[in-house]
Amino acid sequence: METYKQNPDFLNIGRKLLDWYSVYGRDLPFRKTKNPYKIWICEVVFQQTRIAQGMSHYLNFIERFPDIKSLADASTDDVLLHWKGLGYYSRAMNIHKAAKQIVEEFNGEFPSEYRDILKLKGIGKYTAAAVSSICFGGDYPAIDGNFYRVISRLFADDYDISKSTAFQYFSEISMKIIPENRMGDFNQAMMDLGSEICKPKNPVCIICPVNEDCLAFSTGKTNLFPVKNKKTEVKDLSLTYYFVSFEDKFLIRRRGTDFIWKNLYEFPVSVPEAWEQYIAKHTNVKHKLTHRNLNIDIYTVNLPHQNLFEDFASEGDFIISSFEESQSKSFPKPLENYIKHSAVGEASFH
DNA sequence: AACTCGGGGGA
DNA sequence: TCCCCAGAGTT
Numbered sequence: 478m479e480t481y482k483q484n485p486d487f488l489n490i491g492r493k494l495l496d497w498y499s500v501y502g503r504d505l506p507f508r509k510t511k512n513p514y515k516i517w518i519c520e521v522v523f524q525q526t527r528i529a530q531g532m533s534h535y536l537n538f539i540e541r542f543p544d545i546k547s548l549a550d551a552s553t554d555d556v557l558l559h560w561k562g563l564g565y566y567s568r569a570m571n572i573h574k575a576a577k578q579i580v581e582e583f584n585g586e587f588p589s590e591y592r593d594i595l596k597l598k599g600i601g602k603y604t605a606a607a608v609s610s611i612c613f614g615g616d617y618p619a620i621d622g623n624f625y626r627v628i629s630r631l632f633a634d635d636y637d638i639s640k641s642t643a644f645q646y647f648s649e650i651s652m653k654i655i656p657e658n659r660m661g662d663f664n665q666a667m668m669d670l671g672s673e674i675c676k677p678k679n680p681v682c683i684i685c686p687v688n689e690d691c692l693a694f695s696t697g698k699t700n701l702f703p704v705k706n707k708k709t710e711v712k713d714l715s716l717t718y719y720f721v722s723f724e725d726k727f728l729i730r731r732r733g734t735d736f737i738w739k740n741l742y743e744f745p746v747s748v749p750e751a752w753e754q755y756i757a758k759h760t761n762v763k764h765k766l767t768h769r770n771l772n773i774d775i776y777t778v779n780l781p782h783q784n785l786f787e788d789f790a791s792e793g794d795f796i797i798s799s800f801e802e803s804q805s806k807s808f809p810k811p812l813e814n815y816i817k818h819s820a821v822g823e824a825s826f827h
Numbered sequence: 828a829a830c831t832c833g834g835g836g837g838a
Numbered sequence: 839t840c841c842c843c844a845g846a847g848t849t
Contacts, residue, residue: 523844530835530843564833567847601846621844641828668844677842678838707829709841737832766833767842810834 487654497686498666513587513612520604548576557807571599610660618651619664623671629703633692639707718744721778723786728795738809764811
């Protein structure tokens with residue numbers, strides 16, 4: 478579809494968006510700074526994450542790790558702890574690695590060139606463009622979900638945004654409507670318009686600053702854009718855990734770097750058959766993720782002797798943890814919830 | 828180019 | 839239920 482090429486005034490659309498942003502832009506904590514470290518962290522926190530959901534994590538993260546060096550010097554557990562419950566945990570590991578990368582390769586100073594920013598672990602085209610444009614005046618459009626939606630509706634463009642070529646496609650279109658030297662503000666204007674006005678469902682077109690220019694609106698077809706053909710399959714996943722405890726301690730172990738919940742902690746996934754007699758309770762936890770329906774069985778194992786507990790721990794390389802100690806580690810959400818509501822957890826509250 | 832990685836919220 | 843959210847890494 479070539480409709481957008483017939484639009485009479487691309488630049489005027491960009492100016493309207495900037496004017497709207499200067500008045501109605503959201504007042505967010507990271508809007509008051511051009512500190513590339515803070516902009517970087519916020520961009521990664523809010524990848525595939527709503528502002529309301531990630532805000533407390535962002536604030537806590539920045540408070541605990543106020544600069545690149547403090548992050549580079551931190552432990553894996555400490556970094557993951559501040560990412561606890563946020564999901565997509567490789568983001569935290571990548572941020573940690575990138576901080577070390579900046580210390581080693583860029584003398585501890587956040588790189589100012591787009592190409593250098595792009596070299597950092599966990600920073601892709603979108604985040605590099607956002608940091609570059611907001612902090613260093615780089616001329617790169619930050620093409621994200623908001624961007625796809627706004628542009629595809631403006632020009633009623635049915636290009637499939639789930640295709641890997643969509644980034645390049647929408648990048649070229651967007652360059653036609655962006656005023657010179659205002660890329661940072663423009664990128665943030667797109668984010669706010671997409672979040673507040675041009676929402677995925679029920680967009681508030683009546684107060685949109687560019688509704689006169691929007692082909693999807695004028696034809697009453699905003700619900701048809703953007704076009705996204707790829708459908709994600711939801712799979713079932715069953716897990717079994719054993720909450721092995723003795724007095725107020727229980728066993729935990731760090732997960733591997735494969736599959737889900739990379740580097741987070743979990744309970745033992747098996748116990749000796751002879752321990753059948755010590756299984757006291759069975760809890761079934763159902764947990765929904767984006768691409769998975771989780772079905773988790775958790776068996777409570779109360780051991781009668783401390784030596785059984787300690788032998789099993791040392792053989793299986795488990796950590797004997799108290800409730801308090803577990804609070805300094807990052808668990809998958811359903812296991813976190815289980816610990817919180819377990820007898821061990823409740824006992825520790827009193 | 829397709830697949831994988833969490834969790835929460837809105838409709 | 840289904841879809842989406844300030845996407846990136848791996849294969």
